[in-house]
Each structure stands twice: as structure tokens, then as C-alpha cells.
Amino acid sequence: MRAGMAVLTVDAAGMRAQNSGLLLNMIWRERQISRAEIARRTELSPSTVSAIVADLELAGLVRSIGAGVSRGGRRPTLIGFCDEAFSLVGVELGASHVTVVLTDLRGRVRTQSKASHAVRGDPEGSLQKAKELIQECLDAERVPRRSVVGMGVAVPSPVHPASPGKMSPLILPAWKNVDVKEWFETTFDMPVFVDNDANLGALSECFWGAGSGGEDLTYIKLATGIGAGHIIHGDVYRGAGGTAGEIGHIAVDSNGPLCVCGLRGCLVTLIGSTALTERARELMGARGRKGPTVRDLVEGARAGDPAAKQIIDGMGAWLGIAVGGLLNLLNPAIVVLGGEISSVGELLLDPLRASVRQRALSVSMAETRIVTSALGERAIAVGAATLVLQAALRDRSLFPQQNVGRTA
Amino acid sequence: MRAGMAVLTVDAAGMRAQNSGLLLNMIWRERQISRAEIARRTELSPSTVSAIVADLELAGLVRSIGAGVSRGGRRPTLIGFCDEAFSLVGVELGASHVTVVLTDLRGRVRTQSKASHAVRGDPEGSLQKAKELIQECLDAERVPRRSVVGMGVAVPSPVHPASPGKMSPLILPAWKNVDVKEWFETTFDMPVFVDNDANLGALSECFWGAGSGGEDLTYIKLATGIGAGHIIHGDVYRGAGGTAGEIGHIAVDSNGPLCVCGLRGCLVTLIGSTALTERARELMGARGRKGPTVRDLVEGARAGDPAAKQIIDGMGAWLGIAVGGLLNLLNPAIVVLGGEISSVGELLLDPLRASVRQRALSVSMAETRIVTSALGERAIAVGAATLVLQAALRDRSLFPQQNVGRTA
DNA sequence: TGACTTTGTTCTTACGGCGAAGAAATCAAA
DNA sequence: TTTGATTTCTTCGCCGTAAGAACAAAGTCA
Numbered sequence: 001m002r003a004g005m006a007v008l009t010v011d012a013a014g015m016r017a018q019n020s021g022l023l024l025n026m027i028w029r030e031r032q033i034s035r036a037e038i039a040r041r042t043e044l045s046p047s048t049v050s051a052i053v054a055d056l057e058l059a060g061l062v063r064s065i066g067a068g069v070s071r072g073g074r075r076p077t078l079i080g081f082c083d084e085a086f087s088l089v090g091v092e093l094g095a096s097h098v099t100v101v102l103t104d105l106r107g108r109v110r111t112q113s114k115a116s117h118a119v120r121g122d123p124e125g126s127l128q129k130a131k132e133l134i135q136e137c138l139d140a141e142r143v144p145r146r147s148v149v150g151m152g153v154a155v156p157s158p159v160h161p162a163s164p165g166k167m168s169p170l171i172l173p174a175w176k177n178v179d180v181k182e183w184f185e186t187t188f189d190m191p192v193f194v195d196n197d198a199n200l201g202a203l204s205e206c207f208w209g210a211g212s213g214g215e216d217l218t219y220i221k222l223a224t225g226i227g228a229g230h231i232i233h234g235d236v237y238r239g240a241g242g243t244a245g246e247i248g249h250i251a252v253d254s255n256g257p258l259c260v261c262g263l264r265g266c267l268v269t270l271i272g273s274t275a276l277t278e279r280a281r282e283l284m285g286a287r288g289r290k291g292p293t294v295r296d297l298v299e300g301a302r303a304g305d306p307a308a309k310q311i312i313d314g315m316g317a318w319l320g321i322a323v324g325g326l327l328n329l330l331n332p333a334i335v336v337l338g339g340e341i342s343s344v345g346e347l348l349l350d351p352l353r354a355s356v357r358q359r360a361l362s363v364s365m366a367e368t369r370i371v372t373s374a375l376g377e378r379a380i381a382v383g384a385a386t387l388v389l390q391a392a393l394r395d396r397s398l399f400p401q402q403n404v405g406r407t408a
Numbered sequence: 409m410r411a412g413m414a415v416l417t418v419d420a421a422g423m424r425a426q427n428s429g430l431l432l433n434m435i436w437r438e439r440q441i442s443r444a445e446i447a448r449r450t451e452l453s454p455s456t457v458s459a460i461v462a463d464l465e466l467a468g469l470v471r472s473i474g475a476g477v478s479r480g481g482r483r484p485t486l487i488g489f490c491d492e493a494f495s496l497v498g499v500e501l502g503a504s505h506v507t508v509v510l511t512d513l514r515g516r517v518r519t520q521s522k523a524s525h526a527v528r529g530d531p532e533g534s535l536q537k538a539k540e541l542i543q544e545c546l547d548a549e550r551v552p553r554r555s556v557v558g559m560g561v562a563v564p565s566p567v568h569p570a571s572p573g574k575m576s577p578l579i580l581p582a583w584k585n586v587d588v589k590e591w592f593e594t595t596f597d598m599p600v601f602v603d604n605d606a607n608l609g610a611l612s613e614c615f616w617g618a619g620s621g622g623e624d625l626t627y628i629k630l631a632t633g634i635g636a637g638h639i640i641h642g643d644v645y646r647g648a649g650g651t652a653g654e655i656g657h658i659a660v661d662s663n664g665p666l667c668v669c670g671l672r673g674c675l676v677t678l679i680g681s682t683a684l685t686e687r688a689r690e691l692m693g694a695r696g697r698k699g700p701t702v703r704d705l706v707e708g709a710r711a712g713d714p715a716a717k718q719i720i721d722g723m724g725a726w727l728g729i730a731v732g733g734l735l736n737l738l739n740p741a742i743v744v745l746g747g748e749i750s751s752v753g754e755l756l757l758d759p760l761r762a763s764v765r766q767r768a769l770s771v772s773m774a775e776t777r778i779v780t781s782a783l784g785e786r787a788i789a790v791g792a793a794t795l796v797l798q799a800a801l802r803d804r805s806l807f808p809q810q811n812v813g814r815t816a
Numbered sequence: 817t818g819a820c821t822t823t824g825t826t827c828t829t830a831c832g833g834c835g836a837a838g839a840a841a842t843c844a845a846a
Numbered sequence: 847t848t849t850g851a852t853t854t855c856t857t858c859g860c861c862g863t864a865a866g867a868a869c870a871a872a873g874t875c876a
Contacts, residue, residue: 232640242739329636359658455824
């Protein structure tokens with residue numbers, strides 16, 4: 001019954017793998033730390049720590065970075081993580097664009113490239129476009145294939161844990177016959193990890209944003225679609241069928257408009273980008289021929305335009321219904337709002353918090369921080385790259401072997 | 409950032425602990441299995457398996473139970489778990505009663521005792537009552553203190569992970585100065601685990617009920633209060649502040665009645681026992697002087713009383729709003745309904761499923777089984793005992809040492 | 817009956833962590 | 847400056863655990 005079968009047996013080699021993984025994580029997290037300090041914290045013996053650090057050094061993952069301050073005796077040698085030793089590729093297949101980033105092991109973007117593309121209906125073209133952009137990034141930095149750990153791909157569809165390359169036939173029917181994971185794997189010959197965009201936004205926030213403390217967190221992506229991703233115990237939570245976080249199709253208004261999903265009054269029909277810009281066209285008038293965009297809305301609200309503020313207020317109220325339910329059901333430590341519209345910051349957070357306060361227990365409300373993302377528009381693509389980093393920090397063997405097979 | 413610090417370092421002893429824990433779990437799960445089969449499944453060497461089994465046998469946790477069927481050679485010796493080797497105590501502090509069960513390591517109840525008591529306002533009396541009942545159970549079976557692994561306690565309050573003995577001052581203000589965990593620990597001198605009642609109902613279902621497959625599951629306790637418990641990755645999920653699963657205070661009707669929690673239209677004000685019986689009094693008329701009870705409602709519905717059925721239908725509709733949100737947000741594999749009213753079975757499930765269908769994505773809906781509990785009224789107390797079992801199966805050292813310290 | 821299979825044990829080997837001892841580096845106080 | 851204490855890190859031998867080979871025991875099947 002218990003899912004705990006994940007725990008595998010250990011032999012001598014497994015013991016080393018486990019301990020060295022622990023050390024690698026500690027060094028990554030602390031940025032710089034001495035052997036002695038590691039020994040104190042892990043309760044591993046100094047000799048063992050030294051041996052493992054030597055291992056990691058040989059693998060090119062950590063290195064000495066000078067001496068630290070003395071604690072009354074010999075000064076410690078600080079060990080640091082080699083952030084630049086390997087690269088990560090992050091791909092975002094958005095609704096209308098493809099973004100690619102190349103990052104180091106600290107989530108810093110070394111190159112990025114982006115192109116508009118109608119991803120929804122054109123799998124072949126989108127993948128081809130992605131391939132070009134990836135190649136572009138790799139070439140720009142002259143990154144050899146050997147130094148890339150792997151590739152993360154964010155897709156605008158739920159991903160079933162059992163078949164991570166397959167898109168949902170309801171959300172992306174045109175992608176029915178494509179296996180994204182397989183395609184990238186065969187095209188680039190490296191490990192590929194695929195996940196839903198909101199999940200990767202959440203991961204991004206967990207590693208580099210509001211949730212860097214490691215607490216449980218929910219990220220809400222406010223865009224054409226509305227999706228949420230949960231981080232639970234430091235890991236993306238996907239649910240039994242991969243559809244956890246489909247907050248956009250929570251029905252918040254039983255008299256609301258009909259949604260493409262077949263339900264009525266879904267959150268997305270009320271506060272999705274389309275609904276917002278339509279509302280803006282009504283209240284703010286047409287800008288040029290195409291009507292106001294989300295960007296116009298953001299700028300309007302920031303400039304104090306009452307119509308824009310009214311729209312944002314309404315959005316906060318609707319969103320609060322869903323977030324209130326979220327707090328009561330899941331009680332995350334942090335809720336992060338992402339997506340272009342979230343850049344209005346407090347203008348959205350104020351009405352949202354007010355709405356939540358009417359719908360969530362004061363306890364869970366008081367303990368939950370609700371914030372907007374500070375990671376910008378690359379958050380999702382970086383999150384995709386982070387998925388690879390997370391996997392590699394868990395399983396050292398994912399890092400490509402550099403110094404191939406020399407026996408000391 | 410990552411919560412992964414939970415992983416501890418390993419030395420030779422830890423290696424043995426890990427492997428023997430794995431074996432213990434496998435034997436518990438499989439009920440009977442041969443050494444050879446264990447070796448095949450775990451990929452441990454036969455010699456290692458033999459050594460570990462000998463260990464476990466010495467500890468009194470497993471024993472040989474005869475020969476199995478041959479696979480074309482010598483017949484295997486089947487190893488079985490000693491279900492009766494130790495006992496578990498489960499305590500449920502309900503809103504209006506205290507229940508105690510004494511179970512074996514397979515969740516079978518050996519003794520139980522129950523007493524009505526106004527737990528809410530009387531901490532001292534409740535604890536004293538619990539003490540008596542526990543003593544009663546232990547005496548009834550002549551169970552020596554030594555053979556009890558520990559005690560689980562279910563409380564009608566959220567429990568903060570950081571202070572598991574403290575009740576929520578909002579829900580149980582009278583219990584402000586009591587530390588339940590500490591009290592039981594000092595009174596009975598054994599390990600004590602405290603958790604919220606709905607969480608323990610969920611654990612009960614995960615181990616002994618609908619979720620025995622180990623999938624993610626949400627249990628909803630339908631009683632005076634409405635609470636939910638989540639099992640995620642085989643473990644109770646409590647949220648950042650311990651209030652995950654407070655589904656009773658999801659606001660499902662913005663025009664609904666005011667709730668004690670300060671919000672309006674909480675689920676509990678619409679389908680809590682009080683609301684149901686009140687509604688029943690209106691529609692079904694008074695039974696005797698006290699008005700119909702939940703039991704009357706169940707019997708009425710089963711007997712085909714249209715008023716009762718109408719009430720249950722309405723309940724399903726309201727509940728469906730919350731469950732719909734739950735499916736979209738968390739996407740559990742199973743939703744289990746518990747509490748007395750759930751014994752109406754399909755009469756509640758039908759309108760509930762219909763309501764959910766209008767509010768959840770068809771994907772998550774299709775993949776989620778929604779069922780009623782089959783564990784009966786002892787589910788929570790047994791869940792409390794199960795909390796101890798779960799802990800001990802994870803950390804063998806929690807089982808009391810029987811054959812104290814003889815070096816072979 | 818005899819060849820083959822499967823099970824489970826025994827014994828040796830290898831590996832990894834531990835602890836003690838020691839060397840090196842630094843501080844602090846004489 | 848010297849001396850002793852402290853901290854860091856390495857070296858080396860020990861020990862516990864798992865692996866593997868060899869073997870005995872107990873079956874099956876023709």
C-alpha cells in the first residue's frame with residue numbers, strides 16, 4: 001500500500017552515492033563551506049568528508065576557493081560549487097511563443113532566444129522552431145554538447161506522470177501523435193524532462209524566487225490560461241493523473257459564461273487574458289485597431305487609470321475565491337502570482353487579499369504569504385532548466401563524466 | 409531551499425537499518441514471502457536477505473510459516489509478519505465522545521471502549537476519561553506495557569507540525585494550556601503521535617480501506633464538522649501550518665448563513681450535521697421531542713423517504729462544489745467520504761458525482777474514484793493507531809526490544 | 817533413479833565509514 | 847619570539863555490511 005517503495009536498497013556503493021549526494025547538495029546550497037563544517041553538520045567523520053569532497057572535486061563539481069576565517073586554529077579551506085561546470089537547457093512552449101534559455105547550475109541565464117509561434121496547432125513547426133533556438137543558444141556560447149546536463153521542457157498542458165511526453169488530447173488535440181520527450185531526446189541525445197508550465201513556474205519560484213526557503217508553495221500563472229503548480233516537500237506535486245493545479249477551471253460563478261472545457265463560470269473565462277482585454281476594450285476603449293493588450297492594462301493601472309484599476313480589482317475578487325479554497329484545502333506557506341498581469345503588484349494583491357480574507361480561515365490566511373513573482377517573463381523557461389538541475393542534484397550520475405575513467 | 413534535508417547520512421549500521429526496514433515493509437505488505445523471492449525483488453543478495461531475516465526473526469517481528477509451493481526445485485520457506493507481536497493504541501477525541509481501540513499490527517481491533525463526553529470544553533475530564541478507557545483496554549487483553557508500540561491520538565482540531573500537542577486556540581479555546589502529546593507521553597510513558605481526525609481517517613483509508621493501493625487520496629469526514637485529510641505519497645499531508653484539508657470552511661454560497669469562523673456560506677453551515685438535522689426537522693417533522701437525528705436521516709433515505717432523499721441530494725450538490733475544486737486543485741486518485749451520513753452510499757454519491765461533473769475538468773473527474781468509506785465508526789480511532797504503525801514500519805527501532813541484548 | 821532446479825547457508829572478499837594518530841596551520845598568551 | 851592549545855585535514859588500520867562463490871539440502875520431472 002505505501003508509496004514508500006521508492007526507497008531502494010543500499011550496498012557499499014549506494015552508501016557512497018547517498019552520502020556524496022548529500023554533500024553535493026549541501027555545498028550547492030551553502031555556496032561555500034569547509035570540510036570541517038560539513039563534518040559537523042552531517043555528523044560524517046572528517047575522513048569521510050575529505051574522501052567524498054575529493055571525489056566531487058575530481059568530477060569537476062566542486063573546487064577549493066581559498067581559506068575562510070579561523071575559529072581559533074588552522075584556517076579552513078572553503079569548498080565551493082562549480083556553478084559553471086555544466087549548462088542546462090530550458091525550453092518553454094507557450095501558447096503563442098517558444099522561449100529557450102541556457103543557464104548555469106545557479107539558474108543564471110547565459111543566453112536566451114525567443115520566437116513567436118502558434119504552438120497550439122502546429123507541433124512539427126513548434127518543435128522545429130525550438131530546435132533552431134536551442135541550437136542558436138548552444139552555438140552562441142560555444143557550449144559543447146558534453147557539458148550540458150540535460151533539457152527541461154515546459155508545455156501548456158497537463159502532463160501525466162506515467163507518460164511525460166504526451167500532451168493532453170483535450171487541451172492540445174493537434175499534438176496527439178507527438179511524444180515531446182522522445183522527440184527532444186532523439187534530436188539532442190541528452191536527458192529530457194517535460195512538465196506543465198505552471199508546475200515549472202512553481203519550481204522556479206521554489207529555487208530562485210519567493211520560496212527559496214524550501215516551504216510548500218503554490219504558483220499561479222495568470223495568462224491566456226490560468227494554471228497553478230504546487231511544490232510539496234520540495235517537489236512538484238502533479239496529482240494522480242497529472243492534472244493537479246488546474247485552477248483555471250474551478251467554477252467560481254455558476255451563472256458565468258460557458259468555457260471551452262464544457263463547464264460554466266470557470267476562473268479562466270472571467271480573468272484569463274482574453275476576458276481581461278475584452279473587458280478593457282469595453283471600459284478603456286480601443287487602442288489603435290486591435291484593442292488594449294494586457295500590457296496596456298498593466299500600464300493603465302500603474303498610471304492610475306480608474307477603468308484599468310477597476311478591472312484589476314475585479315480580477316482580484318474572482319481570483320480570491322479560488323485562492324481562498326486553495327488555502328483551506330492545501331494550506332501552502334506561500335502563494336506566488338506569475339504571468340504578465342502580475343507585474344501590477346500590490347494593485348492586484350490588495351483586492352485579492354481582501355477577497356481571500358472573506359473565504360479562507362483566518363489561521364491559514366494569516367500564515368500564508370501571497371506575493372507576486374519577481375522572476376520576470378523567463379520564469380517558466382528557467383523553471384524548465386531547473387527541473388534538470390533538481391534531478392541532477394538528486395542523482396549525481398546525471399552530471400556528465402568529465403575526467404573519464406582514470407583510476408587515480 | 410530543498411526540503412530534502414530529511415535524507416540522512418548512512419554508515420554501515422544505517423545501511424543495515426535501511427535494508428532491514430525495506431525487508432520488514434515488504435514482509436508486512438506481502439503477508440508471506442520467501443527469502444528467495446525477497447532477494448529477487450529487492451536485488452539484495454540471498455546471503456544478505458538471510459542475515460536480515462534472521463535479525464528480524466530474533467526481534468520477534470517475523471517468523472517462518474511453513475513451506476510454499478515449489479518453482480521446480482526445493483520448496484521455499486515462507487516468512488510471515490508477526491501481526492500480533494505488538495499492540496497499538498488508538499484514541500479518538502471526538503466532539504462529543506472519546507473512543508479507544510487496541511489493535512494488532514494489521515489494524516485489527518482487539519478491544520475497544522467508548523464513552524460520551526463533552527470534549528470541547530473539558531480538557532481535564534476528557535483526558536482523564538481517555539486514560540480510563542485506555543487502561544480498560546489494556547487490562548481487558550492483559551496487554552503488558554512492554555508490548556505496546558505507542559499511542560496515536562486523533563483530535564478535532566488542526567495540528568501544527570511544529571507543535572503537535574497543541575490544539576488550535578480558535579477551534580478549541582478551552583484546550584489552550586494543554587499539550588495533549590506531552591500529557592499522554594508522561595501518563596503512559598510511550599511514544600505518542602497526535603494528528604487531526606480527518607487526517608487519521610485518511611490514513612485509515614490508505615492502509616485498510618479504499619486506498620490500499622497506496623495512491624494519493626483525500627478523505628472527507630462528514631459530521632458535526634466537515635474536514636478533509638490528504639494522503640500524498642503515502643503520507644499525511646498537513647500543509648505549512650497544519651490546516652490543510654479545512655474543507656468545511658470553503659465558502660460555497662456567498663449568500664449563505666454566517667459561520668462561527670466569521671465567513672459566510674461555509675460548507676459546514678450547509679451540510680454539517682446540525683444543518684442537516686435542522687433541515688430534516690423542517691421537512692420530515694419532529695421525531696419524539698428532540699427532532700430527527702442523522703441516523704433517522706440515513707434510515708429515512710434508505711427507506712425511500714422523499715424528504716430525506718431531498719436533503720441528501722442537496723447535500724451532494726453542495727459538497728460537489730467543494731469536491732470539484734478539490735479535484736481540479738489536487739487531483740487525488742480517490743476521494744473517500746466518511747462519517748455517519750456517508751453510510752447512505754450511492755444515495756449521496758449519485759448527486760455528488762453529478763454536481764462534481766459540473767465543476768471539475770472531465771479528465772480529473774474521469775480518473776478519480778469517489779466512494780464512501782467501508783470502515784465504520786471506528787475508522788478514526790483505528791487511523792490513530794495506524795499512525796503509530798506507520799512510524800514504526802518506517803523506523804524499526806520504535807518496536808520495543810523483546811529479546812533484550814543477548815549477543816547470539 | 818538420476819539430472820536438473822531452486823532454496824538457503826557458509827565462507828571469503830571488497831568497499832566504505834569510523835576512529836586514532838599525526839601533520840600542518842593558526843591563534844593567543846607568555 | 848616562543849610555546850602551547852586549537853582547529854583543520856589527511857593517513858592508516860579496523861570493522862560492519864553486502865556481494866559472490868561454493869555448497870548442502872530439498873524438490874521436480876522425465
